Amino acid sequence: MTDDRRVDDLLRELAPQVVGTLTRRYGQFDACEDATQEALLKAALRWPEDGIPDHPRGWLSTVASRVLIDEFRSDRSRRRREDAMLSATPQSELLSRPADADSDADRDDSLTLLFLCCHPALSVPSQIALTLRAVGGLTTSQIAAAFLVPEATMAQRISRAKQTIKATGIAFAMPQSVDDRLRAVLRILYLIFNEGYTATSGDDLTAPQLSDEAIRLTRLLGRLLPDDGEASGLLALMLLTDARRPARTLPDGRLVPLAEQDRGLWTRSKIEEGIALISATLPRGDVGPYQLQAAIAAAHDEAVDMDATDWPQILGLYELLEKVAPNPMVTLNRAVAAAMVHGPSVGLDLVATLESDNRMAQNHRLLATRAHLRELAGELTSAASDYREAARRATSLPERRYLSARAADLTR
Known part of the structure; x- marks a missing residue:
């Protein structure tokens, strides 16, 4: 180093x-x-x-x-x-x-600070920005670059967050209801990681600085709350997911889907650590959504190739996850797993239940998933149309290029 x-x-x-x-x-x-x-x-x-x-x-x-x-x-x-x-x-x-x-010089206030930055009085963008700056130690310019916004815009966001804390008189102390705020802390760390793993916009698929920082902060949270299963589950999920990053793009930046990735490029040390974490956490009981997602990620990472993937296990985990933390993205992922177990028509039926969901109205992933399942079902013309529309809606350039390429391949 x-x-x-x-x-x-x-x-x-x-x-x-x-x-x-x-x-x-x-x-x-x-x-x-x-x-x-x-x-x-x-x-x-x-x-x-x-x-x-x-x-x-x-x-x-x-x-x-x-x-x-x-x-x-x-x-x-x-x-x-x-x-x-x-x-x-x-x-x-x-x-x-x-x-x-000070007499309590060895006291570590990092957890209190993390909870302060995730106070419900702050908007989610403000929580993310303030967490990265105050807890992550990133400069305003670094945060702005990661989120592809002008530095002045990010500076205003951070300034407003700090003014909100000042104006509302939020005390520098652990909240009385730790459990409620902990969910917010975990969600913010999860959002930071996701933005780093698949950037919502820009020329690059990933923003490694953000995903690396999310992992580091989640490690910190895990050290401060070693008995919290969801904190451990979130760290395991991040490690198992981030292990695939080296295989997700080609040297020219093109996206490589999971089925086509060279699994020899996956980071084995992260996979081993993630599996060890989730294996130790699940038996404790009180299984939460991050632990379930980590278990799904582990099932993918343990497979030597796509054909060896334990899809029935993954489907069962998604069905449980949908009961614990229902949301349309979970249903969309369950549709893919259901298609792999029961056939594409079953998956397409599940996707159809989301088409009237306002939360998914402009989300390109619904169309991309439907396109993939239609392709598996042999409905190539409809699949190509969905791929084209998904590409039009995507804000990430690598995703847009991949979806456009899939549409072109099906119409040749």
């Missing part, structure tokens, strides 16, 4: 700890997060040349604390707040000691 990569990884690991420590000490999450970002930037410039300090978290906390004090000094409208904070602690001591010098 290069020194720059080592520094980058360390900064991303320490970012939520520093934000959490400062917010716990000083309050004012928005100011503490901004100060931490400035400290991270200074460290990114200095550490590769000067070397990583003996106490990197303390270094970052001290620099961020000084940034805070400078900010308080420069803004006269905050004078009362500054005086109140400084009166509790001599200024010289506040500036000279690292935040890690």
